[in-house]
Amino acid sequence: MISVNEAKNSIYLNATRLPPVVLDLKDAAGKVLAAALVASENIPAFPQSAMDGYAFAYEDTNGAALTIMTTIQAGSGKELLLQPGQAARIFTGAAVPEGADTVVMQEKAKVQENRLSIEDPLLKPGANVRPPGSEIQSGQPALDKGTLLTPAAIGFLAAIGFQEVPVYPDPVVSIIITGKELRPPGQPLTYGQVYESNSYALKAALSKAGITKVEVLFADDTLDQVTELLQDALEKSNLVLLTGGVSVGDFDFVPEAAKACSVNTLFHKIKQRPGKPLFFGKKESRLVFGLPGNPASALTCFYEYVLPAISGQTGRPLSLQSVRVPAKERISKAHPLTHFLKGYYDGNTALSLDAQESYRLRSFATANCLIVLDEDQYEFEEGALVEVHLLPS
Numbered sequence: 001m002i003s004v005n006e007a008k009n010s011i012y013l014n015a016t017r018l019p020p021v022v023l024d025l026k027d028a029a030g031k032v033l034a035a036a037l038v039a040s041e042n043i044p045a046f047p048q049s050a051m052d053g054y055a056f057a058y059e060d061t062n063g064a065a066l067t068i069m070t071t072i073q074a075g076s077g078k079e080l081l082l083q084p085g086q087a088a089r090i091f092t093g094a095a096v097p098e099g100a101d102t103v104v105m106q107e108k109a110k111v112q113e114n115r116l117s118i119e120d121p122l123l124k125p126g127a128n129v130r131p132p133g134s135e136i137q138s139g140q141p142a143l144d145k146g147t148l149l150t151p152a153a154i155g156f157l158a159a160i161g162f163q164e165v166p167v168y169p170d171p172v173v174s175i176i177i178t179g180k181e182l183r184p185p186g187q188p189l190t191y192g193q194v195y196e197s198n199s200y201a202l203k204a205a206l207s208k209a210g211i212t213k214v215e216v217l218f219a220d221d222t223l224d225q226v227t228e229l230l231q232d233a234l235e236k237s238n239l240v241l242l243t244g245g246v247s248v249g250d251f252d253f254v255p256e257a258a259k260a261c262s263v264n265t266l267f268h269k270i271k272q273r274p275g276k277p278l279f280f281g282k283k284e285s286r287l288v289f290g291l292p293g294n295p296a297s298a299l300t301c302f303y304e305y306v307l308p309a310i311s312g313q314t315g316r317p318l319s320l321q322s323v324r325v326p327a328k329e330r331i332s333k334a335h336p337l338t339h340f341l342k343g344y345y346d347g348n349t350a351l352s353l354d355a356q357e358s359y360r361l362r363s364f365a366t367a368n369c370l371i372v373l374d375e376d377q378y379e380f381e382e383g384a385l386v387e388v389h390l391l392p393s
């Protein structure tokens with residue numbers, strides 16, 4: 001068995017970026033740039049008015065009124081040349097005509113019968129004019145490789161003329177649910193059956209992370225069927241999540257099926273609770289997680305290991321945020337395993353909730369964090385600092 005840190009390190013080393021794709025800018029929000037972008041034009045492309053007002057040459061403002069020759073609306077394609085003594089009515093965003101270099105806002109000007117008097121003692125040459133290329137110049141770096149495309153970054157790229165961008169795609173995910181005892185919710189249970197919940201929780205967690213290309217497959221607990229579905233999943237996905245069948249029971253076929261599909265085992269079993277039997281393997285660049293069947297174990301492993309793996313594939317910052325906060329009440333544990341406890345963080349302290357058993361999701365359903373207790377520490381007094389991983393809301 002390896003430690004939590006060793007497991008996380010293995011994921012960090014093995015979950016490498018997926019081959020880049022070019023996406024329409026509209027579809028690229030939340031993705032990460034796979035190459036540096038360079039501006040191909042000056043933006044603004046022309047001297048641009050920053051105010052509704054009047055454009056003129058600053059050196060003409062010697063007290064004499066100017067003659068307003070024309071009106072220039074934003075988007076007007078008219079190219080004009082103002083002569084000395086002339087001004088143009090202009091609006092925010094419009095091109096400042098040749099012969100003009102300054103704009104006075106209309107609140108600081110008076111117009112009488114087409115004659116403009118400027119009443120702005122603080123006006124400077126070039127005031128209220130955005131120079132061409134002042135946002136970015138042709139040939140200048142726009143955004144670096146590895147930049148997360150936030151709404152502002154998407155807007156910026158649109159504003160400087162990019163219509164499509166190279167990004168790391170999200171993985172295509174296959175979920176294989178194993179277990180003969182499982183029935184979909186909504187159907188009556190016969191003796192020995194349990195409702196299937198892992199596909200629901202995992203799909204919801206993937207969707208929360210923006211991952212939508214997800215297929216769910218169901219396997220009985222036979223080596224042949226698990227192997228067949230895994231083989232199929234490996235052909236069409238970048239990430240395969242199996243649940244159940246990773247422990248030591250006679251019907252736990254996931255590690256064997258992985259071997260049969262030439263998946264290289266990177267680790268199996270971690271010194272942790274829940275989720276001790278977690279399996280991680282790789283075939284070429286495809287990643288395979290065998291998540292323990294117990295619902296709280298599967299979801300905890302998803303948050304702690306699968307999300308960082310998707311971060312590795314996409315460059316997106318998906319791993320849970322970590323903070324150190326005081327424990328609200330004393331916490332103790334008996335085993336030399338890292339514990340991930342369902343907790344509630346109220347902004348000041350973290351409380352360990354009831355119902356921590358890995359077959360239960362009841363406390364997980366209201367938890368907003370996982371409290372992480374080190375492998376080799378057993379007692380945490382009230383007020384002691386504990387590591388808390390914040391769950392996506």
Ligand SMILES: Nc1nc2c(c(=O)[nH]1)N[C@H]1C(S)=C(S)[C@@H](COP(=O)(O)OP(=O)(O)OC[C@H]3O[C@@H](n4cnc5c(N)ncnc54)[C@H](O)[C@@H]3O)O[C@H]1N2
Nearest residue numbers: 177179195196197198244245246247252276292293294297
């Ligand atoms: N002798 C040992 N037995 C077990 C050990 C061990 O070390 N020695 N480890 C235990 C731990 S810890 C875990 S976790 C489980 C993991 O077992 P599997 O991954 O093989 O999972 P299953 O046996 O298939 O199922 C466990 C449990 O979870 C329920 N389950 C499974 N899939 C779903 C699903 N999709 N939705 C809802 N519930 C599901 C299943 O019915 C079982 O109750 O092994 C322990 N045993």
Ligand code: MOO
Nearest residue numbers: 274275276297358
């Ligand atoms: O690891 Mo199991 O997940 O403790 O029940």
